Amino acid sequence: MTRMHKEHNLSKNQQIIFDLIHKSPEPLKAYTILFSVQKKGINAPPQVYRALDKLVEIGKIHKIESKNAFVSCKNSDCEISKATAFSICESCEMVDEISDVKLSKYLSSFNYKKGMKFKRFNLELFGLCKKCK
Amino acid sequence: MTRMHKEHNLSKNQQIIFDLIHKSPEPLKAYTILFSVQKKGINAPPQVYRALDKLVEIGKIHKIESKNAFVSCKNSDCEISKATAFSICESCEMVDEISDVKLSKYLSSFNYKKGMKFKRFNLELFGLCKKCK
DNA sequence: TACATACTGTTATATTATAACAATTCTAAC
DNA sequence: GTTAGAATTGTTATAATATAACAGTATGTA
Ligand SMILES: [Zn+2]
Ligand SMILES: [Zn+2]
Ligand SMILES: [Zn+2]
Ligand SMILES: [Zn+2]
Numbered sequence A, B: 001m002t003r004m005h006k007e008h009n010l011s012k013n014q015q016i017i018f019d020l021i022h023k024s025p026e027p028l029k030a031y032t033i034l035f036s037v038q039k040k041g042i043n044a045p046p047q048v049y050r051a052l053d054k055l056v057e058i059g060k061i062h063k064i065e066s067k068n069a070f071v072s073c074k075n076s077d078c079e080i081s082k083a084t085a086f087s088i089c090e091s092c093e094m095v096d097e098i099s100d101v102k103l104s105k106y107l108s109s110f111n112y113k114k115g116m117k118f119k120r121f122n123l124e125l126f127g128l129c130k131k132c133k
Numbered sequence C: 001t002a003c004a005t006a007c008t009g010t011t012a013t014a015t016t017a018t019a020a021c022a023a024t025t026c027t028a029a030c
Numbered sequence D: 001g002t003t004a005g006a007a008t009t010g011t012t013a014t015a016a017t018a019t020a021a022c023a024g025t026a027t028g029t030a
Helices: A012-023 A030-040 A045-057 A101-108 B012-022 B030-040 B045-057 B101-108
Strands: A061-064 A069-072 A083-089 A095-097 A117-128 B061-064 B069-072 B083-089 B095-097 B117-128
Touching: A012 A030, A012 A045, A012 A069, A030 A045, A045 A061, A045 A069, A061 A083, A069 A095, A083 A101, A101 A117, B012 B030, B012 B045, B012 B069, B030 B045, B045 B061, B045 B069, B061 B083, B069 B095, B083 B101, B101 B117
Parallel strands: A083 A117, B083 B117
Antiparallel strands: A061 A069, A083 A095, A117 B117, B061 B069, B083 B095
């Protein structure tokens, strides 16, 4: 039987770091994570970065490129990790993952003239949130 | 002694660094720039980063966030870089600024439900270019 | 068992970016 | 032309972000 999706069982370090990111109300930076998990035996940057790389790869988290910070995926894990969009408040730094099917479809089907075939995109929208307006 | 270059109202360091980026076929990283301009008397990172910050601010260059690299603006009307989109080849690293009015209008008018009012966006589309396909 | 793959722990280093402060140059108002 | 504020420059030091390299350990599968 072929399974549609492999269920990713997270390793110990991956689970520790995912849990931390998942319960954080704001994007977390790698070294903030490192300092937070030292009590759990994760002592060095490579341990954090390896877990982060893997979690990004399987779509459990996303990297906010403009902030070098990580958020957990708020959509149905991993499937749309190749099509990410975020709203970012320039005042309070709040980040929210946008799940807008029309937007996602529009960008996924975007065809660029010069022969590019797109496999993935990342969109970051900046402005002021409700509170900060 | 040192006079402002009239052409774009850029200062000496800004002009040197803009020229370098502008004639580069590929995005340039800050320290690549630093090494390239040392013969012109720019010796330290802050000199490079200050020029880069200013050039980004006035829209002469853009930062490719996923690469920590800089390209010159290819849109003549991008005076304030509030709406940027790039196609990026995952194989050869080629980066191309997309100027698609429909896309730009679509994203600029994108209204997110949760009360965000967007002032600016950055879109990075990844795939394989014509050569690399 | 034996082998492959993924994950871990560790030290060191590379890369990217900013803080802080003094000096100079540009601009515009007087 | 003098003057004062803003912008730019030069400089040293350091902070923040990320990876290389290598050795060891678990885990799944044949
Ligand atoms: Zn997601
Ligand atoms: Zn806000
Ligand atoms: Zn542009
Ligand atoms: Zn290519």
